Amino acid sequence: MAQLLSALLPGLLKKVGESLSTEFSFICTIQQRHQKLHNLLLAINQVVSDAEEQAYKKPAVKSWIAQLKLAACDADDALDELRYEALRREALRHGHKITDDIGKRLQQIVDRIDELVLQMNQFRFSIHPSMPMDKRMQTHSFVDEQVVIGRKGDRKKIVQMLLVKEIMVIG
Numbered sequence: 001m002a003q004l005l006s007a008l009l010p011g012l013l014k015k016v017g018e019s020l021s022t023e024f025s026f027i028c029t030i031q032q033r034h035q036k037l038h039n040l041l042l043a044i045n046q047v048v049s050d051a052e053e054q055a056y057k058k059p060a061v062k063s064w065i066a067q068l069k070l071a072a073c074d075a076d077d078a079l080d081e082l083r084y085e086a087l088r089r090e091a092l093r094h095g096h097k098i099t100d101d102i103g104k105r106l107q108q109i110v111d112r113i114d115e116l117v118l119q120m121n122q123f124r125f126s127i128h129p130s131m132p133m134d135k136r137m138q139t140h141s142f143v144d145e146q147v148v149i150g151r152k153g154d155r156k157k158i159v160q161m162l163l164v165k166e167i168m169v170i171g
Contacts, residue, residue: 005069006052009045012072015079016041037075044068 016038048065055062 005065005072006048008069008072008076009041009048012076012079013038013041013045015076041072041075 016034051061051065055065
């Protein structure tokens with residue numbers, strides 16, 4: 001869990017730093033809290049690697065890191081909510097024009113695709129069954145022996161090498 005914290009903090013610091021000057025900077029209390037959060041995270045980020053090392057030996061440090069991780073996740077969520085609220089307010093200011101433009105554009109795309117389907121029907125293309133999906137890539141080390149071809153001789157050689165009493169150790 002501590003390793004996740006050291007990965008979480010730099011991203012959170014970046015998010016706080018980027019949003020410090022943009023969203024809701026006109027509200028003084030939010031700006032002050034934002035600045036304080038940034039300063040605290042900078043200080044914590046400097047000691048987190050040492051805290052992670054000590055967490056293996058000291059249960060209290062491990063508990064502190066767990067609490068810090070939860071607080072960092074909450075801060076990340078709060079920054080996302082702040083960003084969402086800023087975007088929502090911006091959309092409300094320009095809202096109707098955006099939805100009208102998107103609606104018109106979507107209707108144009110649907111009309112074009114509908115026209116292409118009519119053309120497709122005029123061509124009278126023959127219908128072919130779709131190609132079967134390839135097998136998914138193997139993500140485990142288990143191998144079906146019936147699928148492996150030409151390895152019986154290799155297996156015998158390896159077993160003989162393991163059973164030979166004269167074992168050579170290179171040291």
